[in-house]
Amino acid sequence: MNLNPLAAALNADLEANGASILQMLSQKGKNIFFPSKGILGQGAEAKGKEINATIGTALEDDGSPLVLPCVQKSLNLPKTAFLYAPSYGNPDLRDAWKAQILRKNPSLAGKNFSRPVVSAALTHAISVAGYLFLDPGDKVIIPDLYWDNYELVFENAYGAKIETYNTFKNGGFDIDALEAALEKDGIGKKVLLLNFPNNPTGYTATEEEAKKITEVLVRAAEKGNKVVALLDDAYFGLVYEDGVTRESLFTKLVDAHKNLLAVKLDGPTKEDYVWGFRVGFISFGFKGATAEQLKALESKAAGAVRGNISNAPSISQKILLAAYQSPEYVQEKEAKYAVLKKRYDIIKETLASHPEYKEAFEPMPFNSGYFMCVKPKGVDAEAVREELLKNYSTGTIMLKGLLRLAFSAVPTSKLPQLFDNVYRAVLALTK
Incomplete structure (x- = not known):
């Protein structure tokens, strides 16, 4: 397969300054790009023109979306909610979610990470991560008490293999088992997934455990491993005990090491009790990341979204944005x-x-x-x-x-x- 010039340009960005991120990508991840020169790019260039015959939407003669009244009357939303959202996601919602991440994780203040890309809920964000980072035969390191949908995503869809380690020891998270799993098979690419609060157990790492987990991952990166840490934060914020970490591990990993890529997978499904809205987010960060490198990862994620579902639901994104702007939220x-x-x-x-x-x-x-x-x-x-x-x-x-x-x-x-x-x-x- 010939590499598209747009993909080659993104890959060059990811290799700049000696960064190792390109080595973490799957072959699909290396090949993917956002089609900024195709229909979407040409449509963007035509925006605001007197006659715009580019995008596949239907408009009234006054330029508003052509919408069935029986559909619109069920929603207290403007007609623009019926239009496509960008494959990257509604830009205002992306900014609002990043602001929420910063508010809920104050330790991120001053740290550099990407603008979130919108997915069709968190399961789709996990799938996008699988697309970007997993080749057939690759291993995903996961605690042995895990959500069974990971099997469908990682194994059935991408041909990877889930490798588990013991979840609990002495009433807490088994950090030694995690380190042993990372040391297995020698130096190379290591993809792992951590899910706190955990489904099915409802367990979140304590502050001390979160610190030790970070140390384990940094040690693995220092040895030359290329570590991709997927952080499933589906139930983020629902912590009920003192001493349990209330911030995402993303805060500790996002600038921990140049060989450690932190990938935050989150969304409002469980946090904001909107299970049927199907909106999620994927964010990236690593030590020394430049704006161009973070943008390249965003573009690859958006390309995977574009090539799979085109874009996440616009109506859900509009409703969520309104909620986040509400003083009662x-x-x-x-x-x-x-x-x-x-x-x-x-x-x-x-x-x-x-x-x-x-x-x-x-x-x-x-x-x-x-x-x-x-x-x-x-x-x-x-x-x-x-x-x-x-x-x-x-x-x-x-x-x-x-x-x-x-x-x-x-x-x-x-x-x-x-x-x-x-x-x-x-x-x-x-x-």
Whole structure:
């Protein structure tokens, strides 16, 4: 395959000043570019002309979008919301999200990272990362308690192989296991994914653990490895205990080493409770990154979006932008956080007040997010899941021999009953 001149120019930017980022890209990542000279580029050049016969939209004679009234009446939005968004994303929303990242992660002040590129929610951002950084046969290092959709994205779609390491040791994150996984197979490209708060366990690294994880990744980079750290921040901000890191690992990794590329994958889906909007973001940073290099990574991400879905939903982006500009946004978000925090507190109280539950199941470490997990004792987790469905009218998810309990979706008053049902179901199967 001949390399497009636009891709070659982006690759040259990424190699400038001795940077090693190009070596981290997959072959697809090296080949991809944003088609700034094609239909989109020519359309941009024609913007504002008296007659513009370039872009495939339909307009009224007055220049406004041609929209069905029965569709528009359902939305309190201007007609412009019906137009395509750029493949990079709505520029105002990109800036608003970057401002949010900075507000929620004050340690990023003064640090250099890219303007976020908009994806069709976080799963698509993960897929874009797979496109850019994974060739068939490449390994992705992930804790052994992970969201099963990573398999579809990394293995089925891109032909990579997930390699796992032990998640927990002594009630906390197993940092030694992470370092051992990075040391395996010698020096080379290392792609890893860290997900805090974690799905399925609802665990976020403590401040001390976050510091040690950073040290492990920097040591790997110092040895000559080209480290791509994918940070799945889907549940960012939903932390319920003191001593747990409240900032993304992106803050520590974004300027940690020239051989360490931090890729932040985030979005409003879980943070802002807009699951059906399908908007996410992907941001990049590494030590010594120039504006041109960050722009090149943005262009490659936008090219992957353009070649896959064209662009993320414009209507969702418009609604989110309006929300972020609303003076009520922060207060309303705090109120919703309080709902989840109360449920978390009730779970902790319920487990503490029922020591007999330890006979039937072991709670996995949890301190954040939407979920927590329990490990049934003396019986198969799938059998417990089926028993709960059949005799207790209770639905759970079985993953990796654990039961995942989404307390985010359970009415506060029913949380004690949920754990009592699990207890009774395990006993019923072990008698």
